[in-house]
Every structure is written in structure tokens, then in C-alpha cells.
Amino acid sequence: MIERLDLADVAIRRGGRLLFERLSLNLAAGEACALTGANGAGKTSLLRAVCGLVPLEAGTVGFGGLDLTEARSSGLHLVGHQDGLKPARTTREELGFWSRWCGGDAAAQAEAARALDLGPLLDLEVRRLSAGQRKRLALARLIAAPRSLWLLDEPLSPLDAGWRARFGEMMAAHLKGGGLILAAVHDPLPIPAKTLEIKA
């Protein structure tokens, strides 16, 4: 289980352009960090670099001494703009597949459906969901397969005010249980959080 996230002097280069350099962050269990910066500053790239999907130009990513591959493969969730949901499959199929793929059991899956109020949507195809409903289905993975580090890319953007508040409660509960959150946002997070601004 991931209990720390340490970024030391991280630099990322994308398409020949240096997005940022010398970025450092230390996050302990129970802490959240809001990642801010202009469009194209590299927020999404940083989240993907923490997952190991994007190579670092310089610096290191550490999870408190845990094996990197193991921590990335079973210790974190990435919820980004690209949710990986298939339009032609039903909410039930997609929720079921991704919960099982992430290692969640049936009880946690039912809990996720309840927490994000997916019950009425289960038999709908993903293509019929609104942007906010679809986001809730993507966020359901967080509950369906509990993992300690949440990497969220603008998790609040398509949610309405009520759901922003409810997801804020979920994030608060996750932190209380010893979780960590790194979220790229444009609006402030509804929970107490550090701020890390990415500047070129």
C-alpha cells in the first residue's frame, strides 16, 4: 500500500518541448494536493509520469521505498479525461469489468454503484449517459477497487454542484482512511489540500 508520494526535481519533455523542470512534491498518507497550471502546462503529463506511462526527462518518482512497478500496478488509480469506457457496452458491463480488472470484489462493486448512484443507469449503454453520469461511472473504479493513491485529472469538471459536494465527501473519507490524492484542477478542491502550481 502506498503511504508516500515523493517527486524530486522532476522534469518532463513532450514532443521536444520541456514542459517544466525542478518540480518537487512530498505527499504523505492523508494528504491531498491540488495541481494547478495553465492549459498545456503539463498537469496531465505529470499524472501520467507518476503512473510510469510517460518517461521522466530528469528527477525521480518514489512511493516511500516501495517497488515502483508493484506500486504502480496495484497501488494507484488514474482517472483522466480518457475514461476507457466503451460506448456500446452497458454501465453494468463496464463497471463490472473494470472493478474485476482492478482487483475489486462484488461487495465493493455494489458499494461503488451505491456511492455514485449508478443503480438507475446500470442497464443503459455508456453512449446514453450524460457527461456527468459518465464521469461518475469512471470515478466508481476508485470505490470498487480500493487503492491508496488517487491520481485525478479534473475530476470535478462535468459534475453538478450536488455531485461535486458528494465527491468531496468521498475524497475526504479516502484521506481519513490514510489515502493520498493528487488532483489536476482549475477550481479549488472541496477538501483541504496543498497546492502545487506548474510553471514553465
Add this chain to the structure above:
Amino acid sequence: MSRLSTLLARETALAWGRGGGPLVSVGFYAGVATLLPLGIGPEPTRLAAIALGASWVALALASLLSLDRLFERDYEDGALDHLALSPVPLELTCAVKCLGQWLATGAPLALAAPIAAIGLGAKFDQTPLILACALIGGLAFAFAGGIGAALSLGARRGGLLTAVIVLPLFVPPVIFGGGALSAFATGLPWTGGFILLAAYAAAAIALGPIAMAAACRNALS
């Protein structure tokens, strides 16, 4: 294991629906098998001579059809990120995707192959070997084809690129399978070609996923 079985179920379901799935592949196969006599001429003796080879080549072409979408959709919608971030090695994930592709299109095509061959004038006693070659060759086509599908990720008009990358990889199984079939039809020893076809399929299953996983990682980074 439960992860792999749930992935196989998803991949088969997705491949079943991808670009029309088995119906379109089998329909295309039937179309090619029907066009051949129109081009070559309708004399039964001439058709019977090429029936086995023609149905075999048409099978290779038909298995190209839905291949280009094997990784592309998961890449475009971000599912490949989540598939890669898992305790399951990406190589194994790629292998399961290819197996799903084979179950959804390769196996139905293999069932259609003896029918197409008979329609072109092959003899009934040749059908078991056609079916066996099509089943094993289908595995080779799916796993060798997956390499092309993964390599063309992120390219514009990746479908055409996939076909261009994959067709050379299809040359050995087409030669081995075609050789076994024509040897069998003329009463010569046919097991050599058949064993080579099976060996190629085994090599594609063993080595293909390594190449696919490397290409996927490269596309994601």
C-alpha cells in the same frame, strides 16, 4: 486468473461487435471466394485445382479486416492506460486480446473455410484438413496481425498501415498451409507443411505478445 477470464470475456464481446465482427469477416470471405471464379473462369476442373489455395488466401485476407481496431479503440479512449496499469503483465494482456480476436473472427472464419472450399470445388474428404489449417492458421494470423495493429497505433489511417505491416508476416503461414493443402489434394505427404504452420502459430503466440506490449508502451509514452 479471474482478471484474465474477465478480460477474455470483454475482448471477445468487443471483437464480436467491432466493425461488424464475425458477420462482416465471414461476409467478406464469402465475397472474395465468390469473386475468384468470376475472374478465373467457371470451368469446374480449373476451379477445383485452385479451390484449396484460393479459399486459404481469402481466409488470410478476411482475417485482416477487423485487425486494425484490435488496440486502436483502447488506445484512443484511454482503456489501454488502465489495462497497462495492472499486475497483469502487458504481454499477457496483449495475448488475451489476440485470443479474443481469434475467438470472435478467426474461429467463425475457420468454420466458413470448408464451405467456401467446397463451393469452389474441393472434395469432401479435404474438409477436415481445411478446418484444421484454418483454425491453427487463424491463431497465427491473429497473433502475427496483432503486432501490426500495435505498431500502427497513433498513426493516421492506421488500418492501411496495419495491412501493409501484417501482410509480409502472413507470407509464411500462407505458404505452409497452402503447401499442406495442395500436397494433401494431390496425395503427397502433407504433414510437413501442416507442422510448419503449427510451428509458426506457436512462435507467433510466444513472441508476438512481447512485440505488441513493447509497441503499446511506446505508443502510450
